[in-house]
Amino acid sequence: MEIKDIPTDSRQTQLCLVAWIFTGMAIVTVLTKLFTTIVIFRRPGWDDLLIVVSLIASIVASALVQASSDLGLGRHTASVAAEPGGVERMVKTKILQVVRYPFNIMAYSLPNVAILILIERLVGKAKPASRRFLRAVVAIQILLAAISVSAKGGCWSPDVFNHSSYVVSSFTVLTDLVLAVVPIHAFWKLQLKRQEKLEITFMLGLTFLSAVFTIVKATYLYTFNDRTDPLYNVVTLIIWGLIEQNVVIMAASVPTLRPLIRLIKDKHPMRSAVGYIRSGSGADPKHNESISEIPLDYMQPKLEKESRPSLEQHSSTEELNRNAARL
Numbered sequence: 001m002e003i004k005d006i007p008t009d010s011r012q013t014q015l016c017l018v019a020w021i022f023t024g025m026a027i028v029t030v031l032t033k034l035f036t037t038i039v040i041f042r043r044p045g046w047d048d049l050l051i052v053v054s055l056i057a058s059i060v061a062s063a064l065v066q067a068s069s070d071l072g073l074g075r076h077t078a079s080v081a082a083e084p085g086g087v088e089r090m091v092k093t094k095i096l097q098v099v100r101y102p103f104n105i106m107a108y109s110l111p112n113v114a115i116l117i118l119i120e121r122l123v124g125k126a127k128p129a130s131r132r133f134l135r136a137v138v139a140i141q142i143l144l145a146a147i148s149v150s151a152k153g154g155c156w157s158p159d160v161f162n163h164s165s166y167v168v169s170s171f172t173v174l175t176d177l178v179l180a181v182v183p184i185h186a187f188w189k190l191q192l193k194r195q196e197k198l199e200i201t202f203m204l205g206l207t208f209l210s211a212v213f214t215i216v217k218a219t220y221l222y223t224f225n226d227r228t229d230p231l232y233n234v235v236t237l238i239i240w241g242l243i244e245q246n247v248v249i250m251a252a253s254v255p256t257l258r259p260l261i262r263l264i265k266d267k268h269p270m271r272s273a274v275g276y277i278r279s280g281s282g283a284d285p286k287h288n289e290s291i292s293e294i295p296l297d298y299m300q301p302k303l304e305k306e307s308r309p310s311l312e313q314h315s316s317t318e319e320l321n322r323n324a325a326r327l
Helices: 012-040 046-071 077-081 087-121 129-145 156-187 194-204 206-218 221-225 237-267 269-279 291-297 316-325
Strands: none
Touching: 012 046, 012 237, 046 087, 046 237, 077 087, 087 129, 087 156, 087 206, 087 237, 129 156, 156 194, 156 206, 194 206, 194 237, 206 237, 221 237
């Protein structure tokens, strides 16, 4: 191929923009979650730790994408190979792709564990079978992701990624759907206002969006081992992978923001928050669970001939207002 026939268009800018825009959105969402659990309510939990670890993994993955882009990822392979040192940069880019893979796994797998912790308070006490089922689904998904690159031999066969990646993606979609359907189904059995049910359904239903992105990403898995134009054709797969991992992080964080959202809707949100912090009510040593448990602890399935108080009566917003009124 003559130099004049080598394509010069590039997707480097698009790749880096998607990486950092979605990672930035995840950072903002997680920081808001941590502000809610640590600063306002002072009740951090294991779900917060898992979300932070997954966010760090997502940031590392985005940084590796940026480094790969600087080496030539997103440009046409022939164009990079024609430059001095181009072949060496191509090899380094492929190495970075393999190094990035475990961080991608952590970024989209750990949030599902955080979601499991979130919904266990709802289905765990009343339905132990549902609790065991959810744990098994999440455990299998993480196990499949962890062993997806554990091939024997000094060099990995391309079939390892082609076959195992489809299995992992399929089960990831199943996990996302299960973690959305089970808690939503349980919430709709509670005696709550329709608006509350819709709010909770929307927040927990964000995992459906993650499942959609996983399906879209799976349609481009074949490009991972593309040999025609590996630096250019794989970009779409990487973009959807970055979107998927950050969306699932945000989906795992948003449900715990509900108390803060309802607090903001109050007439004097800042006064209520300051009053709550000053009162020290958020530091109850007898109840040091995560804030993610607050909307779930008092929920019981609706029983016949018995009335159950609304979620609003036990919401964190009401607790904040009572403490503010004492000032």
